[in-house]
Amino acid sequence: MKTRDRILETALRLFNEDGAAKVPINRIATELEMSPGNLHYHFPQKGQLVDRLLRRLEDEAEPVLAGPGAALIAVDDFWLFLHLVFEKMFMYRFLYRDVDYVMTEYPALAPRLRLLTSRGITTVDRLCHQLAAGGALRANDADISVLALQMMMAATCWFTFARMLPETQDTGPGRAAYQVLSLLSPYLADDARQYMDYLRRKYVSS
Numbered sequence: 400m401k402t403r404d405r406i407l408e409t410a411l412r413l414f415n416e417d418g419a420a421k422v423p424i425n426r427i428a429t430e431l432e433m434s435p436g437n438l439h440y441h442f443p444q445k446g447q448l449v450d451r452l453l454r455r456l457e458d459e460a461e462p463v464l465a466g467p468g469a470a471l472i473a474v475d476d477f478w479l480f481l482h483l484v485f486e487k488m489f490m491y492r493f494l495y496r497d498v499d500y501v502m503t504e505y506p507a508l509a510p511r512l513r514l515l516t517s518r519g520i521t522t523v524d525r526l527c528h529q530l531a532a533g534g535a536l537r538a539n540d541a542d543i544s545v546l547a548l549q550m551m552m553a554a555t556c557w558f559t560f561a562r563m564l565p566e567t568q569d570t571g572p573g574r575a576a577y578q579v580l581s582l583l584s585p586y587l588a589d590d591a592r593q594y595m596d597y598l599r600r601k602y603v604s605s
Contacts (some may be wrong), residue, residue: 403441410448414493420500446505453508456491463487464518471526472533474591478580485572496558523547538586546582553579574602
């Protein structure tokens with residue numbers, strides 16, 4: 400692994416574990432058994448590490464946020480989409496958990512985080528319309544507009560809220576995807592509700 404990649408991987412792990420605000424750049428050097436000067440040669444400031452990690456998330460999220468190639472007709476396809484989204488979000492969860500710090504400390508990154516969130520809302524809105532067209536979702540355009548915003552809000556806030564749940568509870572991507580998907584429950588057709596019951600038994604009731 401190249402030195403820059405080793406630095407980024409270590410920074411990502413420490414940021415996810417302890418929060419970006421609590422990890423000085425010299426600690427990353429210590430973790431790598433690298434001189435601070437060597438690390439500063441590659442990344443003179445911590446903001447450059449955060450910037451590069453955000454860029455990686457943007458690049459990796461792009462094909463996921465494009466959504467499935469075919470139109471969604473079943474709620475289980477929506478759950479799979481959300482699960483894939485959360486897998487990416489979990490990999491870079493410090494960006495969501497520490498969003499206030501990141502946007503305040505590195506304001507140049509704020510527009511990119513807003514754009515990433517906007518992309519998510521747009522994709523969820525489109526997929527909800529596809530479910531409605533297929534009969535799995537009984538919601539009009541106004542309902543879907545509200546749902547898409549609520550679902551993205553729940554997704555981005557999950558990483559902070561999950562830390563307040565009992566440690567025995569599952570807070571991984573599958574559970575997170577279920578909780579977001581459950582916002583559709585009041586609007587689902589009867590056969591789609593059966594799948595939600597299955598997910599609840601799997602991630603909440605067990």
